[in-house]
Amino acid sequence: MVEMPKVILPAAEAAAPAPTFTGNRALQIEEPLIFEIGSAETSGVDFEEPAETETRLGGLERTDAIGLAGLSEPETMRHYVRLSQKNYSIDTGIFPLGSCTMKHNPRLNEKMARLPGFADIHPLQPEKTVQGALALMTELSRWLLELTGMHAIALSPKAGAHGEFCGMAAIKAALEARGEAETRRVVLVPVSAHGTNPATAAHLGFTVRAVEAEPDGTVSVDAVRAALGPDVAAMMLTNPNTCGLFEPHIREIADALHEAGVYLYCDGANFNAIAGKVRPGDLGADAMHINLHKTFSTPHGGGGPGAGPVVLSEALAAYAPVPFVRREGDAFRLVEHADDAPEGAAPFGRLAAFHGQMGMFVRALAYMMSHGADGIRQASEDAVLNANYVRARLADVLTQPFPEGAMHEVLFDDRFLKGTGVSTLDFAKALIDEGFHPMTVYFPLVVSGAMLIEPTESESKQSLDQFIDAVRALALAAKAGDAVRFTEAPRFAPRSRLDETRAARDPVLSYREKTPE
Amino acid sequence: MRYLPHTDADRRAMLDTNGIADIDALFAAVPEGALRRELPDLPRAQSEIAVERALSRLAARNVPASSVPFFAGAGAYKHHIPATVDHIIQRSEFMTAYTPYQPEIAQGTLQYLFEFQSQVAALTGMEVANASMYDGSTAAGEAVLMAHRVTRRSKAVVAGGVHPHYRAVIETVSRLGGFAVDARAVDPETSFDADADKDTSCIVVQMPDAFGRVADLSALAEKAHEAGALLVVVVTEAVSFGALKSPGAMGADIVVAEGQSIGNGLNFGGPYLGLFATRKKFVRQMPGRLCGETVDHDGRRGFVLTLSTREQHIRREKATSNICTNSGLCALAFTAHLTLLGEAGLKTLARINHANAVALAKTLGSVPGVEVITPAFFNEFTIRTPKLGAAVIDALADHGIIGGVPASRLWPDEPTLANAIVVAATETTTPDDIAAFRAALEEVLHG
Numbered sequence: 001m002v003e004m005p006k007v008i009l010p011a012a013e014a015a016a017p018a019p020t021f022t023g024n025r026a027l028q029i030e031e032p033l034i035f036e037i038g039s040a041e042t043s044g045v046d047f048e049e050p051a052e053t054e055t056r057l058g059g060l061e062r063t064d065a066i067g068l069a070g071l072s073e074p075e076t077m078r079h080y081v082r083l084s085q086k087n088y089s090i091d092t093g094i095f096p097l098g099s100c101t102m103k104h105n106p107r108l109n110e111k112m113a114r115l116p117g118f119a120d121i122h123p124l125q126p127e128k129t130v131q132g133a134l135a136l137m138t139e140l141s142r143w144l145l146e147l148t149g150m151h152a153i154a155l156s157p158k159a160g161a162h163g164e165f166c167g168m169a170a171i172k173a174a175l176e177a178r179g180e181a182e183t184r185r186v187v188l189v190p191v192s193a194h195g196t197n198p199a200t201a202a203h204l205g206f207t208v209r210a211v212e213a214e215p216d217g218t219v220s221v222d223a224v225r226a227a228l229g230p231d232v233a234a235m236m237l238t239n240p241n242t243c244g245l246f247e248p249h250i251r252e253i254a255d256a257l258h259e260a261g262v263y264l265y266c267d268g269a270n271f272n273a274i275a276g277k278v279r280p281g282d283l284g285a286d287a288m289h290i291n292l293h294k295t296f297s298t299p300h301g302g303g304g305p306g307a308g309p310v311v312l313s314e315a316l317a318a319y320a321p322v323p324f325v326r327r328e329g330d331a332f333r334l335v336e337h338a339d340d341a342p343e344g345a346a347p348f349g350r351l352a353a354f355h356g357q358m359g360m361f362v363r364a365l366a367y368m369m370s371h372g373a374d375g376i377r378q379a380s381e382d383a384v385l386n387a388n389y390v391r392a393r394l395a396d397v398l399t400q401p402f403p404e405g406a407m408h409e410v411l412f413d414d415r416f417l418k419g420t421g422v423s424t425l426d427f428a429k430a431l432i433d434e435g436f437h438p439m440t441v442y443f444p445l446v447v448s449g450a451m452l453i454e455p456t457e458s459e460s461k462q463s464l465d466q467f468i469d470a471v472r473a474l475a476l477a478a479k480a481g482d483a484v485r486f487t488e489a490p491r492f493a494p495r496s497r498l499d500e501t502r503a504a505r506d507p508v509l510s511y512r513e514k515t516p517e
Numbered sequence: 518m519r520y521l522p523h524t525d526a527d528r529r530a531m532l533d534t535n536g537i538a539d540i541d542a543l544f545a546a547v548p549e550g551a552l553r554r555e556l557p558d559l560p561r562a563q564s565e566i567a568v569e570r571a572l573s574r575l576a577a578r579n580v581p582a583s584s585v586p587f588f589a590g591a592g593a594y595k596h597h598i599p600a601t602v603d604h605i606i607q608r609s610e611f612m613t614a615y616t617p618y619q620p621e622i623a624q625g626t627l628q629y630l631f632e633f634q635s636q637v638a639a640l641t642g643m644e645v646a647n648a649s650m651y652d653g654s655t656a657a658g659e660a661v662l663m664a665h666r667v668t669r670r671s672k673a674v675v676a677g678g679v680h681p682h683y684r685a686v687i688e689t690v691s692r693l694g695g696f697a698v699d700a701r702a703v704d705p706e707t708s709f710d711a712d713a714d715k716d717t718s719c720i721v722v723q724m725p726d727a728f729g730r731v732a733d734l735s736a737l738a739e740k741a742h743e744a745g746a747l748l749v750v751v752v753t754e755a756v757s758f759g760a761l762k763s764p765g766a767m768g769a770d771i772v773v774a775e776g777q778s779i780g781n782g783l784n785f786g787g788p789y790l791g792l793f794a795t796r797k798k799f800v801r802q803m804p805g806r807l808c809g810e811t812v813d814h815d816g817r818r819g820f821v822l823t824l825s826t827r828e829q830h831i832r833r834e835k836a837t838s839n840i841c842t843n844s845g846l847c848a849l850a851f852t853a854h855l856t857l858l859g860e861a862g863l864k865t866l867a868r869i870n871h872a873n874a875v876a877l878a879k880t881l882g883s884v885p886g887v888e889v890i891t892p893a894f895f896n897e898f899t900i901r902t903p904k905l906g907a908a909v910i911d912a913l914a915d916h917g918i919i920g921g922v923p924a925s926r927l928w929p930d931e932p933t934l935a936n937a938i939v940v941a942a943t944e945t946t947t948p949d950d951i952a953a954f955r956a957a958l959e960e961v962l963h964g
Contacts, residue, residue: 023817034632034856043862045599047944050872052879057871058731058893060762062864067639070859073601080629080853084610087625091609097618104520105613108565113784114603117576122589123786124922125580126914132578133785139575146557158651158787159842161829169693199829199839203662205695208834246546277544282551293842301606301846302626303616303806305651305788321689337929349689353592353654353682353775354786366572372562375518381540382521382528388543389531405546432622440618443830460522461531488814493621496814500620503811503823507800509645511635 028494031082035511038069044076067512086494087302088437094459094467096390098409098440098452099194099242101272101294103383106370109298109363118362123354127334133358134325134332140365141325144290144309147376148271149281152317154310154324155356160269163289163308164200164236166321166351170287170312171234171263172204173319173348180261184233188262190219192243192444197236197267206233213446217243217402217411221252228260238267239283240274242444243402244387244409244452254284263287263316271295272456273384273408276377286313292357296364307360322347323355382457383408386464390453393468397475401447408456414449422478424449426486429497433490434470518562582783582919586950588877590897590941591727591922592653592680592753593786594778597945598854602780605853606846616806616845620821621813626845627820630808633852640758641772642765643794647805648822649848650791650840653775654683657721657751658690659793659804659838660771664719664747665696666802666837672697672716674746678708678726680753681927687721703931705730705890705899709737713744719771723751724764727927728890728939729897731761738768747771755779755792755851756943757895759867771795780854781847790844790851801827804838866944870896873942873951880955881940886962890937897941899924902962906938909961916957 023030055061071079088095095102113119121130141153154170157163168187175181187201190211198208211227214220224235235257239247247253254264266280266288272295280288292298292307300306312320323336334355338347371379384407391410395403399415414424428438428451440452455464477485490496523531532538544552563571582595589595606612610625617623617630630648637646650656661673673691675684675698684700691698701711708726713719720741725731734750741748750764752774764772774792781789795803801824809823829836858866874896881900882889891898902909906923913920924937942951 031628033628033635035635038856038859040860043859043865044601044857045862045866047862047865047869050869050876051948052872052876054875055871056875056878056893057760057895058733060731060733060893062758062760062762064642064763064766066758066763066860066863068636068855068858068860068863070862071856073599073857076853076857077601077605079856080605080611080849081608083625083628084605084608085625086622086628087610087614088619088622089610090613095613095615097615100615102613102615106520108568110607110612112569112572112576115573115576116581116583117573117579119782119784120581120583120595121579121785122582122587122595122783122919123593124591124926125582125589125919126911128911129580129914129919130785132575135578136572136575143559146559158655159840161839161841162651162655165690165839169689172693194841195829195831195833195836196839196841198834199832199836202834202836203690203839204693246544248546248548251548251551274544274547276557277553278547278551279553283548299612299846300615302611302614302623302849303845304649304842305790305844305847306842307788336926339929349692350682350685351655351689352652352686352787353680354652354789357787358785359782359788362572366568369560369563369568369571370520370565371518373556373559375521375562376559377556378518378521382523384543385523385528385531385535385540388535392535405543407543428619429621432619437615437622438619457521461527463522490621494624495621495817495819498620498813498819498821499811500821500823503809503821504826507807507823508810509631509634509797509800509807509823510638511631512639 029082031079033511034071034079035069038071040065042070042072044071044073093436094455094463095437096439096453096455098454099269101454101456103297103456104458105297105299106367109366112366113359113362118358131332136365137325137361138327138332140361143368144311147275148288148311149279150311151314152312152320154320156321156323156351157289157308157310158352158357159304159306160289160291160308161196161200162351163310164196166310167265167287167289168200168204169348170316170319171265174316175233184231186232188227188232188235190237192241192446193236193238194242194267194269217245218247219253221249221256224253225256228262232262234263234265236265236267238270240270240407243411244406245402246407250283269294270408273380275380276373277380286316292360292364297367298360298363305357307357318344318346319348321349321351379457386455386457386459389464390455390468394471397472409452409454411447412451413447416475417478420478421483422486424451426489427474429489430474430486431470433492436467436470585917585919586953587919588921588940588942588954589919591927591939592775593783594754594941594943595783595945596778596943598780598782599857601857602850602854606850611849612846617822620819624819627808629849629852631810631820633848634808636852636855637792637794641794642763643772644797645800646792646794647803648808649844650793650805651844652787652789652791653753653773654686656773656791656793657683658686660749660773661687661691661719661721663771663802663804664749667747667799668718668745670716670718672699672718674711674713674717674720675700676709676711676722677701677703678728679721679723679751680727683751703928711737713741713746717744717746719747719749721749721751725754725757725895725897728899729894730891731893731895734767754896756867756870759863760871760895776851780850788844788847790847802837805840806843869944873946874898877942877951880951884955884958896943897939899937899939901937904936904962906936909938912961913957916960918954918957920954
């Protein structure tokens with residue numbers, strides 16, 4: 001093992017940043033808002049004037065000042081490049097956000113998504129002019145169905161939560177077909193679940209019944225049985241769960257649910273731990289969304305766009321929403337309306353205007369083809385190995401609520417900080433000063449001061465060692481009483497700690513609000 | 518495998534650190550039989566060259582919009598995207614960042630979101646906008662749910678001119694959530710007609726409507742407000758904000774729009790971005806992420822995600838929406854393109870779009886048997902021909918022209934629209950394109 005050199009200055013000796021006249025600090029440049037540097041007249045785009053001068057706007061011409069600011073092209077470039085330099089990113093370092101799966105984004109995928117044959121086609125141009133796109137969607141479906149062991153797929157959901165809505169809507173449609181939609185109105189959700197799960201259930205008119213976890217962090221069959229009743233429609237379960245643990249009783253739970261006429265919705269946010277190794281269909285899942293932006297590495301883009309295709313069991317396949325692709329001989333067709341659906345299909349409706357996140361489909365398929373079946377399995381194994389390596393090397397200095405069995409992410413709590421005057425948040429901010437993006441903090445809610453670390457398979461052993469060494473050094477510093485290093489962090493980021501309370505108390509959400517009318 | 522850094526020696530050393538002999542020891546919790554020994558029945562790893570070859574072959578089976586005279590719109594529009602925009606969104610620090618949960622090292626994302634919200638509020642003529650939604654149609658669904666929360670009513674009236682896919686999304690989320698939708702007749706003559714009663718939370722209207730028609734919404738807004746309902750205005754062509762009186766100025770309470778037209782490619786329907794704006798008094802009922810201004814510990818201006826007590830990760834089943842992801846990078850493309858355009862550039866762009874559409878309408882209207890049925894429009898209008906719209910579009914495609922979207926594809930249940938075609942022009946439309954369209958249409962109709 002290569003131990004990285006540790007140069008740790010006591011806080012008192014760390015150089016306080018000397019003020020500059022500009023507020024800039026070398027490569028860190030203060031950047032105003034476009035509204036403060038641009039003008040209504042400036043434009044960075046040149047146009048050719050059209051010959052036509054007649055207008056047919058029906059007297060609705062916009063005559064007011066809109067309130068936009070323009071910049072020339074070089075100013076625009078500089079503005080956004082300077083802003084970009086205030087961001088942490090995967091390309092600059094490990095991004096170990098648990099539950100978020102921040103893995104490498106291959107640029108081949110970007111190049112493929114930008115081929116004019118994919119990027120420059122209209123969702124409503126004639127089918128015969130988009131056969132390659134429909135073939136790609138069919139091929140993506142084949143990969144996802146094979147990896148999940150499921151029966152049917154809906155590609156249109158635009159993100160994970162949208163996929164949850166899709167899967168739960170299919171369950172609701174199936175219950176309607178059984179004549180039980182009115183009686184089965186409860187959805188079971190473990191307390192450790194992502195917030196999207198209960199929110200999705202509520203938006204479909206279900207009520208949420210919480211299921212407590214066992215002391216080992218997993219859900220027991222008895223707890224599920226105790227929560228079951230004739231009023232239960234479905235259970236939403238994340239596996240591996242948000243504590244990073246594989247639910248060992250998943251099959252018995254699925255059997256118990258199915259015996260009671262209840263569907264199992266699997267939150268696929270953590271599918272990246274098991275892809276190529278375990279098929280959710282073999283475990284009894286009836287529906288699962290797949291976050292292409294997690295498991296299959298389409299870029300997170302600072303919060304989107306995502307993509308959340310949903311795979312369905314045989315019991316739910318008929319209810320997949322429109323639109324979907326159908327193969328007819330050598331040709332591919334889009335089914336865009338329920339009336340047009342094949343015999344036996346009963347689509348529950350439509351979730352979005354068009355066919356889904358095509359740009360993300362191209363990227364995800366390029367990722368899967370590059371890895372292949374063997375590489376996808378290896379990626380899952382490396383992701384799990386990396387998390388467990390982090391766990392093994394931090395076990396003696398941090399505290400773990402569930403010391404056994406981490407999968408692709410490892411959960412710590414804040415007991416190791418007890419009495420130090422340092423909180424989980426302080427600890428995270430101190431990691432920023434050390435040059436790392438912090439782990440996910442305060443999630444899952446079921447443990448005190450949670451720190452959830454997901455390194456992903458993209459990190460080398462050397463990278464992991466650097467991160468681990470920094471966490472170890474900070475843990476030791478906190479225990480040694482060096483609280484200032486934490487409570488005043490971050491000191492070297494583009495901003496020191498931001499006042500979130502003030503932002504929420506009197507929200508300023510746009511530039512114009514502050515300008516006197 | 519080129520994306521995986523470990524050597525077998527690394528893996529061995531790391532297994533040793535864990536005190537285990539085999540990786541499957543870490544999968545011990547997987548039930549008996551579910552841990553697969555055999556590989557999935559899928560191809561093995563491929564080189565970059567091989568993947569590029571295979572995907573390029575698929576891409577070549579599609580007809581890109583820029584390769585032919587192109588007139589399809591109906592909710593997605595072919596506009597020019599400056600090269601600068603695509604460079605900016607591919608900056609590593611933007612593209613490979615996460616949602617800005619650690620604001621001190623995400624000021625780049627947060628500041629552009631604040632700029633984006635400011636631009637969207639200005640365009641729509643509203644007070645506040647969120648940091649984007651998945652697309653225009655899902656934003657429309659969320660707008661209806663928000664109107665229900667604001668008014669504590671449970672029925673939405675949807676005017677006949679709302680894009681049929683948007684209407685379908687509204688109907689789907691409403692039906693599944695236990696709410697009512699009163700969808701009005703689809704008729705190009707009455708596409709803005711609607712009214713509200715005491716159960717109505719909102720009137721949803723599209724402007725320009727799905728036939729391309731424009732109309733003043735002020736009277737409709739008054740009608741909605743008199744009944745205690747909100748007016749939700751849907752816009753599918755964001756460039757129109759540069760030419761037409763803003764929805765806010767006509768009395769809208771919530772404005773939702775598809776932002777694809779500014780900065781984002783066609784992409785066969787996604788990823789796009791939804792714009793969502795409203796009055797400040799409703800801000801705590803809004804769905805989605807919001808970025809707000811604040812100061813740091815040293816008193817310097819900075820930005821954070823705010824009012825998150827509305828959101829699912831805090832409120833769980835009581836959240837205003839289940840949304841977690843937005844369209845961050847698409848919003849950056851939008852905001853960078855709009856910064857390049859500026860106010861003057863957007864107005865010019867909108868003027869050119871309109872001028873080209875007027876020129877196209879004059880030309881197509883002069884083809885014998887073709888009638889332009891949209892009296893006032895922005896960059897899109899509807900024509901009626903003596904033949905079935907779908908057949909005309911299919912034949913035009915054989916002539917190398919994508920001549921618009923047949924109304925029968927949008928409204929298959931409306932026989933009166935069987936011969937109608939929705940046609941769009943943008944700044945990318947050339948006089949040669951228009952001449953080619955005219956020649957091919959004459960050939961198809963009368964040849």
